[in-house]
Amino acid sequence: MTKKELRKVAGEQRKLLSEAEVAVYSRALLDHFSSFDLSGVKTIHIFIPIAEKKEPDTFIFIDWLAIHHPQIKIIVPKADFNTALMSHYVYPGKEALIKNLYNILEPQKGELHTGEVDMVVIPMLAFDERGYRVGYGKGFYDRFLLNVDTLKIGLSFFGPVDLIADVNEYDARLDLCITPEKIYEFKSKKY
Incomplete structure (x- = not known):
């Protein structure tokens, strides 16, 4: 299937x-995530969920991290739709987030x-069985991940499709994807 179809x-x-x-x-998803060894992690970027789009509730991840790993700095994105780039802010707390024009909660x-x-x-x-993902099509995360050496973890309520037909050289591949049933690992696979 193509990205548009997916x-x-x-x-x-x-x-x-x-x-x-x-x-x-x-x-x-959080139960699987909580099994990771985060002892060497200093900074985690985590998206803020769009409730209207029924995205995974990452606020429970943030709360869990604050309790179990308070030493980890949590950063969240702020999107610039004119440039299709993101800036990253230290998580200021849920009460400090405000919805932008696209109904996405962001730090101001x-x-x-x-x-x-x-x-x-x-x-x-x-996402597909190779670890490529389909987002909303603006390319914010692909641009961000292009120049960052980091562990890339996707969250999905559903398992993978066989193949995303129109992957290109700018699409960032996940290292892992967590679903409610299991964790898919792609980092060691060669494609």
């Missing part, structure tokens, strides 16, 4: 999920992070 199919799958299912699946001010990032938790609509 966006439509995955978007429809998500629409069918109830709020209770999103909560249960998000908790299952605060501490800008320009240093290294050890792990990036990435939003997506779908």
Whole structure:
């Protein structure tokens, strides 16, 4: 399937999920994530969920990290839709986030992070068995990940499709993808 086709199919799958299912699946994603050894991780970039699009609830990840790994700096994105680039801010707390024109919660001010990032938790609509993902099509994460040496982890409520037909050289490949059922690993595979 092409990215355009997958966006439509995955978007429809998500629409069918109830709020209770999103909560249960998000908790299952966190259960897998909490099994990772984070002892060497200093900074994690994590996306803020768009509730209307029924994205995984990453607020529970942020809360879990704050309790179990308070030494880890959590950074969140702020998108510039004119340049299709993201800036990264130290997470200021949920109450300091404001919705932008696209209904995405973002920090409006605060501490800008320009240093290294050890792990990036990435939003997506779908992924394939090679570790390529389909997002919303703006390329924010592909641009960000192009020049960053980091562990790339996707979160998906659904398992992989066989193949995304129109992957290109600018598409960043995931190292891991967590689903409610299991963790898919791509880092060691050669493609």
